[in-house]
Amino acid sequence: MDLQYLRKLLKVVNAAGIDEIEIEEEGSRIRITRRNANASFAPPAVYQTPGIPTPVVTDVSIASEEPQKEKRKEAPEKSDEEKYHVVRSPIVGTFYRAPDPSSDPYVNIGDHVTEGTTLCIVEAMKLMNEIPSDVSGKIVDILVENASPVEYNQPLFYIQPD
Amino acid sequence: MFGYPRHHFAEVESTNLTARELAAHGARHGTLVSTDYQIGGKGRAGRKWHAQRGKNLLLSYIIEAGRPPEQCSLLPLLVSLAVADMIETATGLVAQLKWPNDIWIVSKKIGGVLLETMYSDAFRIVCGVGLNVNQEVFEGEYRTPPTSLKLQTGREYDREYLIECLNRCLTKWFRAWRQGEDRSICEQWKKRTFLLGKFVYVETGDTRSRVKVVDVESSGALVIVTDEGERETVFAGDITLMNEAG
Secondary structure, three states: OOHHHHHHHHHHHHHHOOOEEEEEEOOEEEEEEEOOOOOOOOOEEEEEEEOOOOOOOOOOOOOOOOOOHHHHHHOOOOOHHHHOEEEEOOOOEEEEOOOOOOOOOOOOOOOEEOOOOEEEEEEEOOEEEEEEOOOOEEEEEEOOOOOEEEOOOOEEEEEEEO | OOOOOEEEEOOEOOHHHHHHHHHHOOOOOOOEEEEOOEOOOEOHHHOEOOOOOOOOEEEEEEEOOOOOHHHOOOHHHHHHHHHHHHHHHHHOOOOEEEOOOEEEEOOEEEEEEEEEEEEOOOEEEEEEEEEOOOOOOOOOOOOOOEOOHHHHHOOOOOHHHHHHHHHHHHHHHHHHHHOOOHHHHHHHHHHHEOOOOOEEEEEEOOEEEEEEEEEEOOOOOEEEEEOOOOEEEEOOOEEEEOOOOO
16 A cells, blocks of 8 residues: 555545545555544544554554654653644645754654754755744654655644743 | 855855855855855755766855745746756757756756755745756766766856856846746746656655646646546655656
């Protein structure tokens, strides 16, 4: 299953108002569930595990093809978007954690950042947009895998403000 | 006016890096950084840009956009259009454009641009331009074969004259963009691209899809139709021509 297929699937599921769907094909199984079936604005969550039974899914980014490994380390709860400051993508593009593949990431989970600290790059049309932090605080979670596509307003980071 | 003041260096890590440092210290809109040699010149995703010493245009401009960051996505196309105009004005060669920012001549790549936003005391953009001018030998392997102005015409070109010409072309197109003429800039870009109507591969992350290019939006985004007949908009990723794909 590629990302385009998943995106199309999400569109269909959203349009149809389906709360939960599970598909198995060619050894891969995908389950899509809405975080809150009663909330029309809630985006569906996606989880894909080739060849093994799919666990219950609660909160995974739409844009990433793979499970969000870093995110799961700290196992954020449902109310993370309320609990933490959320840094979102201002544009549609590709998310990069470092200025180039040979460099260290701008930030890691646990880092302390100040207002203006560059958190990542979102690239669109070969314009590398640095995304600065708009608060001082600690990086609690990084919600997107490096080099993944991101949508407008998609959450990128959770920050615990000072 | 683009190109003033100008800071020239015999050698720098990359002109974008130097321009960023100057911008962080308050260098004004239009400031030009040029060099004879880049130690660590880079293109998109950190790809190296190989250029022999003293042979090519290696430069960066500092841009104060005067428009919010989310409206700046057309700028890479604008800059590549300005470079293509400069080539035609200065050499008579017809340069073509490949989305979003490559400059080609006769199916070979001759240049590219790389833009980076930065926030210090204000929002600025650093715009790097690389153009093969008098280089005749290109070492290494390239997905798209490189060329230079000299390889195309057999003539040696005065880099200073080309820079003056590029300054004027950029100033003209940027003024139009400041006045909101995004649509007409995009139309001019479309006249120079060879992609419209072509089947290409779009690579985003780990995925690669065969699509047909049908349009370019005034935001600079590419409009494509998938093999399943769906019309979609592409904001980021690499375009590979069918005959380029390995």
